[in-house]
Amino acid sequence: MVNYVATLISKAPILEEQRQAWRDLLAKLQLSISHNKKLSDRAEDFFFDLPESLGLEALRTEVNTVCNEKTIDIALQPNDRYRRGKRLVVFDMDSTLIQQEVIDMIAAYADVEDQVSSITSLAMNGLIDFNESLRRRASLLEGVPSTVFESLKSQIRLTPGAHELCKVLKKEGCQLAVLSGGFIPLANWIKSKLGLDYAFANQLEVSEDGTALTGKVLGDIVNAERKAHLLRHIAEMGNIELAESMAVGDGANDLKMMDTAGYGVAFNAKPIVQEKAPARLNAVSLQDMLYILGYSLDEQNALLEN
Numbered sequence: 455m456v457n458y459v460a461t462l463i464s465k466a467p468i469l470e471e472q473r474q475a476w477r478d479l480l481a482k483l484q485l486s487i488s489h490n491k492k493l494s495d496r497a498e499d500f501f502f503d504l505p506e507s508l509g510l511e512a513l514r515t516e517v518n519t520v521c522n523e524k525t526i527d528i529a530l531q532p533n534d535r536y537r538r539g540k541r542l543v544v545f546d547m548d549s550t551l552i553q554q555e556v557i558d559m560i561a562a563y564a565d566v567e568d569q570v571s572s573i574t575s576l577a578m579n580g581l582i583d584f585n586e587s588l589r590r591r592a593s594l595l596e597g598v599p600s601t602v603f604e605s606l607k608s609q610i611r612l613t614p615g616a617h618e619l620c621k622v623l624k625k626e627g628c629q630l631a632v633l634s635g636g637f638i639p640l641a642n643w644i645k646s647k648l649g650l651d652y653a654f655a656n657q658l659e660v661s662e663d664g665t666a667l668t669g670k671v672l673g674d675i676v677n678a679e680r681k682a683h684l685l686r687h688i689a690e691m692g693n694i695e696l697a698e699s700m701a702v703g704d705g706a707n708d709l710k711m712m713d714t715a716g717y718g719v720a721f722n723a724k725p726i727v728q729e730k731a732p733a734r735l736n737a738v739s740l741q742d743m744l745y746i747l748g749y750s751l752d753e754q755n756a757l758l759e760n
């Protein structure tokens with residue numbers, strides 16, 4: 455028997471009907487709730503023992519059905535010291551820490567939107583891999599002024615709750631990183647805005663006179679494997695166990711880092727990513743991530759106050 459916690463999180467106050475669907479599922483599986491704890495009117499923890507004969511995967515599949523039917527998220531995880539004892543949290547950037555996809559913004563700036571979206575659709579249909587799609591998209595940017603990233607900064611919108619989530623995690627002693635398949639000038643900027651410890655992303659080559667992009671990508675491409683590798687690398691540098699880490703992202707190329715981390719959360723992700731991720735959160739604010747780690751709203755507010 456392993457003691458588990460299921461965190462119910464809703465965009466609106468949790469309805470009795472949603473709570474009941476969860477209780478009915480546990481009853482059907484002959485599992486019983488030992489106790490529950492309200493984290494806010496939108497989030498609640500339920501603690502229960504899970505026999506090893508009933509795998510977590512089997513339970514997760516059933517839970518996801520309830521989530522889809524009742525429009526609620528239920529995050530399952532062992533109720534152990536690692537839940538709240540995170541020492542490293544890594545984030546994807548585009549559509550996770552920020553609300554946009556930077557490549558689309560650059561494409562609009564350079565007036566190559568159609569070409570970029572046709573490469574994106576080749577990649578989404580599995581006809582080319584991430585590295586190839588990045589190289590092809592980057593090549594369309596040849597000649598674009600190197601000031602492009604500077605000009606985009608004013609258009610970038612941080613995801614609501616990103617500041618609050620990072621502030622609380624820093625206060626609790628977590629190291630934070632952005633691991634992005636996007637570009638390093640903006641990843642570094644997000645790092646400084648949110649007070650993160652690390653930023654890793656792709657580097658676009660600049661012409662010798664410094665005025666324009668050459669359309670080439672320099673160094674290791676940050677793809678799914680690289681994100682997982684960087685997570686391991688940062689953990690090792692900080693003497694942090696992988697069990698003490700969490701990865702948050704929205705894309706298919708975030709799944710490997712989610713599997714490598716102690717826990718992984720798909721944030722407002724595509725259905726296929728939600729299905730494969732250890733947990734999902736469909737929320738307006740990234741701050742709701744703190745419910746998954748067991749912080750009540752009162753505790754969050756106290757940590758945010760000073």
Ligand SMILES: [Mg+2]
Nearest residue numbers: 546548549705
């Ligand atoms: Mg993303």
